Amino acid sequence: MLTTRLYRASGSSRLYGCICVLFLLFTGDIASAKHVNGVGSYHALGREQYIAKLSLATPSTESKSLLQQDLPATMELRVATKRIPQRRFVSMWIEAITVNNDSAMVQQHMQELLSFNQLFKGSLYEGDQLVIDYQPQAGMRVILNDVALGEITSGSFFRLLLASWIGPVPISSSFRSQMLSPNDQDETLTQRFSSLNPSQLRASDVADWHQSAQEQEPTPPVQATPKVAQPASTQPQQLTAVQSSIVSTTDQHKPEKTEFPRPAAQAKAQSETVVAATPNTTEAQQTTDKSRATKAEEASFTLSEETLQAQQEYYVQLSNQILKYQALPRQAFQRRLEGDVRVLIKIHRDGKLKSLELAHDSKHKLLNQQALDAVAEAAPFPPIPASLSGEEFAFSVPMNYRLPY
Numbered sequence: 001m002l003t004t005r006l007y008r009a010s011g012s013s014r015l016y017g018c019i020c021v022l023f024l025l026f027t028g029d030i031a032s033a034k035h036v037n038g039v040g041s042y043h044a045l046g047r048e049q050y051i052a053k054l055s056l057a058t059p060s061t062e063s064k065s066l067l068q069q070d071l072p073a074t075m076e077l078r079v080a081t082k083r084i085p086q087r088r089f090v091s092m093w094i095e096a097i098t099v100n101n102d103s104a105m106v107q108q109h110m111q112e113l114l115s116f117n118q119l120f121k122g123s124l125y126e127g128d129q130l131v132i133d134y135q136p137q138a139g140m141r142v143i144l145n146d147v148a149l150g151e152i153t154s155g156s157f158f159r160l161l162l163a164s165w166i167g168p169v170p171i172s173s174s175f176r177s178q179m180l181s182p183n184d185q186d187e188t189l190t191q192r193f194s195s196l197n198p199s200q201l202r203a204s205d206v207a208d209w210h211q212s213a214q215e216q217e218p219t220p221p222v223q224a225t226p227k228v229a230q231p232a233s234t235q236p237q238q239l240t241a242v243q244s245s246i247v248s249t250t251d252q253h254k255p256e257k258t259e260f261p262r263p264a265a266q267a268k269a270q271s272e273t274v275v276a277a278t279p280n281t282t283e284a285q286q287t288t289d290k291s292r293a294t295k296a297e298e299a300s301f302t303l304s305e306e307t308l309q310a311q312q313e314y315y316v317q318l319s320n321q322i323l324k325y326q327a328l329p330r331q332a333f334q335r336r337l338e339g340d341v342r343v344l345i346k347i348h349r350d351g352k353l354k355s356l357e358l359a360h361d362s363k364h365k366l367l368n369q370q371a372l373d374a375v376a377e378a379a380p381f382p383p384i385p386a387s388l389s390g391e392e393f394a395f396s397v398p399m400n401y402r403l404p405y
Contacts (some may be wrong), residue, residue, distance in 0.1 A: 035059050039190050040178030044359040051193045058369055059182035063166040070155050074209050075132040078196040084124040090117045100167030103158050112157040114308050119149040122207035126197040134158040145198045147206045169398050172360050173340050180263035227293045245332035246292055255385055310387045318381055319397050326399050337364045341371040341399045346392050371399045
């Protein structure tokens, strides 16, 4: 059974929320009853995105046992980049949960996933502190900047979230290793984690999320189209795709590819051209325009059961199409090279490839290039479902290159 509690966050209730969090800390219900199991940093597109901390009642280096047992745990995330857009934040969880968990389990907890993502009404900003605390029987509390957003009682859903950090396909293998290193923690990273704090206005901003949501006229829920039940898989959903094989990419048949703009250089050139063409634009005006664009972007993003289901299924479809073209290059096999690559991809509504770049690269250029080539060869993709808004669809795909023997 799912139980989600939302806390009204006007002036007096904000104080109440902070008092509740302080009470939980003093009673040892959150951090003091647990030990730090690991602190890790996640980088994407050459920038640090966030620093995370995992706390457990009993330190452990075994991810499998942690994901199978009903144990107290706390996941903490502190934003290190200027902004994580709401749409990207939601996609981050959807993608990570999809590739790290059995498809039947994901479908079973789709309502909890919807409730969890609906707790976040806007972007996250540098210094924001997210706490996801789980206690057996009591359930999971979600707290942002000392403001209690809500509760979800399902323990198995919490383990779906935890798998996104320490599961078989984590955001990066180094990040997972850091989360599972209770006896080998980076002191410098731990200090930086502690130094990340929200601005004075952010607590009020977050508290206003649910106040604004409750003042809006509720809309009737959209009923998703009934789906035929599929047999439960025993592997994470990503593993339905073709695995890496010992063949050179040059030995494979490559279909004709549509030319598309490379994002890094061209996007930068375009942005510089716009600035140069409007020399009278003041810095204050640019800041105002950027703020308006951000608010418009967040206002246009809506998440319902139908759109969440559509996004998750579309992501599976895109990932599997790309992974059919993933292969371990012959030279990588000969040189005994392994690594993890994550590619950030944007496609137009008609499914044509708009841009791609390395969100997280391996230390081997050979593997990085093969990952980019796999995406280019897989294009074009199926059109974006009508239920998903926006002129483009952005997502990332992890590609793990392992030697077969």
